[in-house]
Amino acid sequence: MNKKIKKLLSLIFITTPITTLASCSFTNSSINKKYDLNTYYEVQINDKNYYAHQVKFKNYEEGQFKIVDGTNLSIIDIEDIQYVNLNDFLKMINGLIYTDVYLKNLEKTDEYWQFTPYGKDEKDYPYVKFNFKDATIEFNDNSVFGASINGVDSGTDYNKNINFVKTEVVRKGDKVTKIQLRNYGFDMFEYQKELLVPYDVLNLLFGSNNYYNLYLNKDQIVGNFLPNILGGKNVPWGEKFYSKNRYTIETPRTREINYNFMALVFDNFYGFKDLKMPNGFKSYTKNNYDALMDTNPDLYLQEYAKLFTIDLNDPHAQIFTSIGVKPRVDFSKYQENQIMNNKSYNIGKYYRVLDRHLSQLNPEFYLKDRENQINIMHYNDLAIIKVNNFVVASREMIKNNKEQAYEYDTFYRVLNSIRKIQKDYKEVKNIVLDLSTNTGGHVVQALKLLGMMTNDNIKEYQIDTITNSFGYKEVKVDSDDDGDFNDNDAFTQYNWYIMTSPITFSAANFMATYAKDNNIAKIIGNRSSGGTFSVFPFVLPDGTTLGISSNAGFTFKNEKLVEDGAEVDIWINYEDYYNPEKIGKIIQNQKRR
Structure with a gap:
């Protein structure tokens, strides 16, 4: 097994x-x-x-x-x-x-x-x-x-x-x-x-x-x-592939097949089915039905966007590819009180806020960050390592060009950053792992980064909402990439902090909640957005690729889902993000209390 x-x-x-x-x-x-x-x-x-x-x-x-x-x-x-x-x-x-x-x-x-x-x-x-x-x-x-x-x-x-x-x-x-x-x-x-x-x-x-x-x-x-x-x-393949789509034209019958297939997927594989659709997909979408059944692709694709972004309010529910221009929700058509609690809206809203703030506060760092260069913010005994995603480099890249693997691999990006801190900033005692604009990716990278902060084994708890099974996988991390799993090589000489925001989602949210629950790091910034379940991608008969929250969900030891995000230990105003001097002073003031 x-x-x-x-x-x-x-x-x-x-x-x-x-x-x-x-x-x-x-x-x-x-x-x-x-x-x-x-x-x-x-x-x-x-x-x-x-x-x-x-x-x-x-x-x-x-x-x-x-x-x-x-x-x-x-x-x-x-x-x-x-x-x-x-x-x-x-x-x-x-x-x-x-x-x-x-x-x-x-x-x-x-x-x-x-x-x-x-x-x-x-x-x-x-x-x-x-x-x-x-x-x-x-x-x-x-x-x-x-x-x-x-x-x-x-x-x-x-x-x-x-x-x-x-x-x-x-x-x-x-x-x-x-x-x-x-x-x-x-x-x-x-x-x-x-x-x-x-x-x-x-x-x-x-x-x-x-x-x-x-x-x-x-x-x-x-x-x-x-x-x-x-x-x-x-x-x-683009238009060439879809010009030979299995449906020459959409008909009421093909839309019925498509709608029924969506119901099959949501009723049996959606992680939030019992919470959001206790009476099933067809009951939940009774107000979406006419638009979903429309034979005009422009109309039914736009209804997919509304259903997934507005109604479900689950950033994992998304459109990956479609037969035409990928539809998006125009949030400007909504009143602020209608969307203030929408996770996708807030991810976009705060991303623009933080992106603009960083570009104005530190243009040089901003440009290097966009180019995936090793880039560290530093002031006195504090350093900030910004991690925007959890990605894994190919085996060939790591084998043939490990020195550049950090451009494509989160583990090597953080490892190389720590080595630079050890070499150039020996006075650093506190490291902030900045996940403020990280919407997730491969959870295995979150496990590896957690292993850099502690010599304890990492336990990933999961619940399956289909079978109702609950268990965990326990792993040991080779933090310094020397091939030895038994040398206690985590970087425990540093005090670790993780900075989050409403953008922090999915695997990034898992990392923050795990670090807090196991006293590995302090959470600073603003509460993350959650994201309990992994992504479940599927293709509709009409050729649209959709993603939903799967049945496999991350939990705490007590089986509570991590959907509510990581509660912060130290609140930081958005205007102070990416400012190591201010963040350092906030942390020091907190320690004195």
Whole structure:
């Protein structure tokens, strides 16, 4: 089970077409005009005629993981919903998952297919059951969708400088997730000893859970990792790809399919579902329904933006990519009292305040900060290290050019900054790690930075709102990058402070709350914005990539979610941010009390 736990922290063969369809009956019925018979062919399933065609798989960036491009996959259109052969889909994504462990641990009955990729040695082994009789998908652990040999090889060693000490499940949880597909207009079919499952559902289960999403048009499937999207590496297909979108035009039927799929995702995978949508997605969005069902992309995309930004008030709920110009909410149309508690609005508002303040207070530092240079603010015995995000450099970058890795890797950025302090500012006793404009990123980097402040092991507590399980991962950090995890190399000679603001969110908020809860550092500035859950990315049938708060949430030891942000020990006015002289005096005055 350790392999699946490590993969959670890390963050990710030639298949045959559906051979059973080759023997399907071809009919002489009239041809639906939306199908080009040069591409599509007719098939018969359960005495009904449908159309199928083949698409080729393309991995966006070579080297992300070992998978064969050019793999063919048959797509069957059943009532305007795209279905695929489950076996062939799993073979296509071999490398993202380890397909063999699924196929070797597959139980077939007259009612269901059940996969147990980790085996059945443990008492509560992870499983996923595809019941085609009642059209349900049942699973007891999200990790069942991510079994692999060594985790996803994205070319980045996320766990470098991390040693896994212990994994403990405090409460296994007894909640089994059971998705009734027919409640959302989907189904499953057993056909000639094969199982047909909606393509979008498989993309959700096996793609989204591994931070990898597949995009389907009429002749191609392209896969891309979420870190690429967040880093601006969108798949460069643009209009050329979407000109062959699976929907030639949007219709009331395609919008219905899209709406139903959104309901399936939110009802079963949204971390705040019980809090914000106790009666389900469709009840929650009754006032959004007409706009979400509109066949005009400009209108339904704008409604996505309103739903995610205004209604949900969750910065993790966001639009990553869309078929047109990515829509945004125009906050200027709202009264201040309508948006004063909106987290996305406040993140933007205070970012502008702090960005302008720093550019005016210290233009030289501001420019270096934007260029990712090693940049330290210093006054007497206090130094400030500004950390704007949590990013991880590629394995190749660290191997071939470690001296410059700080430009792309938060751990090396902070480590090099500390070494500069040790060399050039020997009088420093207090270090402020400035997370005031940090909206998060890879939580593994937060663990590493915490390990720089203390020689104690770091325990990352998580709760799963789907299974109701609760546990923690305990890690040891090699703080000075010498390969030795047992030399107590944390920089405990300094008094540590973490500066936060309403911009501090997600993994940055986790770091601040953990440091305060474990007395590793004092929190200064203003309260952070929260961000309990990790991001769960998914692709709608209309091609839009969305993100929501997942079911995996950070907690304190007592299981309380860290959603309320880190309470500050020392309040600092925004006008005093980035001023080491004033901050130093505020800290000294606080110590005298």
